[in-house]
Amino acid sequence: MNIFFDMDYTLIGLTGTLRPLVIETFEQLIDDGHTLYIWSGLGNRSSEVEKLGLSEYIAGVSSKPIDDFEELVKKKFNEGEIDVYPDFVVDDHEEIVSALGGGLIKAFFAGDNYDREMEHMYNIISIYDETGSSDDHAFRPRPLGLYKD
Ligand SMILES: [Mg+2]
Secondary structure (H helix, E strand, O other): EEOOOOOOEOOOOOOOEEEEOOOHHHHHHHHOEEEEEEEEOOOOOOHHHHHHHHHHHEEEEEEOOOOOHHHHHHHHOOOOOOOOOOEEEEEEOHHHHHHHHHEEEOOOOOOOOOOOOHHHHHHHHHHHHHHHHOOOOEEOOOOOOOOOO
16 A cells, blocks of 8 residues: 655654654565655655655655645646555544545654554554454544545
8 A cells, every 4th residue: 555644743743753663663564565655734844754764665755735635635646746646644633534544643742652653553554454444443444436536
């Protein structure tokens, strides 16, 4: 699957530090055959992605829509800003996860070295990839016919 990760409070906290298990989870997802992307409501964050040491895991970095999700993703695709549609999004904002399908991750702010939300998302992704669904409370199904018209 093409998995799109949000940046702030999903992968990094308030001070820009990486959330626990990000690297380990990325490695595992890539091992499982997934392709990973990072997008952000603040714009294209490729220089920060690079500084955080994430570039080697990531197939693309782009800006993220903050409303009108389906239409704006289609626009980004048609204009070549993204070259695939997201199959699964991981984000700490309910609206985008509900609109596009994916996992709602608990916001990470700082300092919680025991945070295991990346592992939680990995488990949802694995089960969804295998079965097409998940009964996890943080899973949001992709709406039928998304991006089709
Ligand atoms: Mg966020």
